[in-house]
Amino acid sequence: MASTASFIAQFNHRNIKILQSMGYEVHVAANFTHYGTLSAKSNEQFMAWLASKKVVVHNIPVERGLGKFHQNVAVLFFLNRLMKENQFKIVHVHTPIASVLGRLAALKNHVSVVYTAHGFHFSKTSAWINWLIFPIEWLFSFCTSELLLINQEDFLLAKRWLHAKNTQYVPGVGINFRLLDQYNLSDHLSAKQELLATYHLPEKSRILISVGELSKRKNHRIVIEALAMLDLPDIHFVIAGRGSQKKNLTDLAKHLGIENQIHFLNYTKNIRHLHLAADLAVLPSLREGLSRAGLEAIRDGVYLLGADIRGIKDYILNEEIGRVFDPLDAKALSILIKNNIQRPRQNLTNTTVQRLMMFDRAAVDKQMREIYQSIGE
Template structure:
């Protein structure tokens, strides 16, 4: 039986982006292995990590605990990660491995390095290059790294058109594919009846202590510098609208700083920090507007999910969000380093009570449906059987 290994630095990358990929490769008759850090598990909580571990065991996936650092890791830490991955792949018959599929920048670099040593074909999904036109110049230090490692990549999967164009032009060795994200249930989201959404909205608002008259913003994602939630707090303070409330969903290192900032700005009563939420669709239904101010995003999955659930979205220009925020009927793209630009965008959406024209754009949104994404992913996997 052929085997496949999914590699990611943190367990949250497996949970968020690879559940369907795992099931897909199992249907192809493959023995599936997963290597990631289940201890320092990333942007989810311990309960969700334990659920993932239980599910992997239940469906017969072979788990491998591999420690990975955060960011670019450390020299010693990366050596330990590579040694642990080598122990997984060097199991006596490396020819049984059909391919490895790498995710996350660090998992992608170390995974490709180790797989190359054992001459195992490698697929790498780039969840947004660190470098891009209009982005910070310092981030271009990652360009020669990705270009060098592209020579140890058989299939490079990009999830936005910007990265696809760059890779096709500059990376000569791998096959470069474009797939529209990692797939979400667009069709199911658009099919939920308005009456059902309204009932969930009322119940969720009641549970959160929100009134029917409140105008509710969300910002969702790991609380870190890249996700840039601080600018939403600063915009809220400038707007001085007491009936405007903000739900911040996510965990991460910036929690205390953001809480202190909300107090400093005098808006602590308008902001709720929800922590990690498994019921994120209910949060979308409770809200009116999603502000997604990341400095860098491959696609901005959280923005797409909130959009198809009915939230108007203010997103980051120069990111993959441009692939689905194609019209102001759906959302607005702004310079998220400019607090005044975000403030003005929120004020306009609030004043005009904008809602996304989902039915008008159904056809283009269906490109991101999991059925479409999975069909394209399956074609890539079948090449290695």
């Protein structure tokens, strides 16, 4: 069968497996030299996994941002040559600049394009300048076979204004919600004791967890400001992530006199263990596509305080799961933290679990298989 190339924005092993199970030869074109907020070890592990699955890898200097003009031109020429040589049947693009370059090359070579938009940069809550990107998305939608949106706000916007051949809502990359059945209260207590010992914290400490890179977009500073308003030294904020804002966040905590309550965990893959240890999770982002961190917190039994933005409020379906807040309002967040930090862990009702199963990886994988099949046919 004809081969297919894919840009991987969020390394989704399962899409590769789906395509291979359908008989496709899979190529992955991505930047494996500058891999963003991943750790070097995770990048190496992914490349090793690709090699073990006999995936053809193309290391290209495409960037997550706008990139440099000469660099983008070089990538475009490379992709054009790649598509000529391999006669691909499907190209699946993800990140904004990769989606533009990939669709240009695919248009020239008459290749069907699947584009997963991991959250448009323009939204109801974004700055007006972000809407300057809208005409680009509008133009390139005309050469998109399948446009996949991962949150409801983007989906409704795309259905109304964009012109892809087919537009579908696909709720993210999917997570394993079956793990909900494998959680119990003793898991929380043992994981919390281990975390308290790691940071040498008093036994009565309360743990607030946030998972996400240390960037302005992830907005961790609002949580630090909220904690400073509370004057409750037994609450400790653990941030799992790496990024350029670490020094600024550290300086802010010192300035507010709560540096002993803020703990940076750097990059970690053991997110489930962190969630099991937590008394409360917070996701204060200013912009998201569909935040996987929040879904994983819910799956692991943590009550979630999430920013009232698209990509987070999509799955805080009711107050049984969590609460939403204005990500610019530290006072409102401080009240929510105070009112919920001692909330006992409770299992979700069957009705709520069933509603969350749309985000389960099995449901997402089934939908992706059907999308690939429709293009193949």
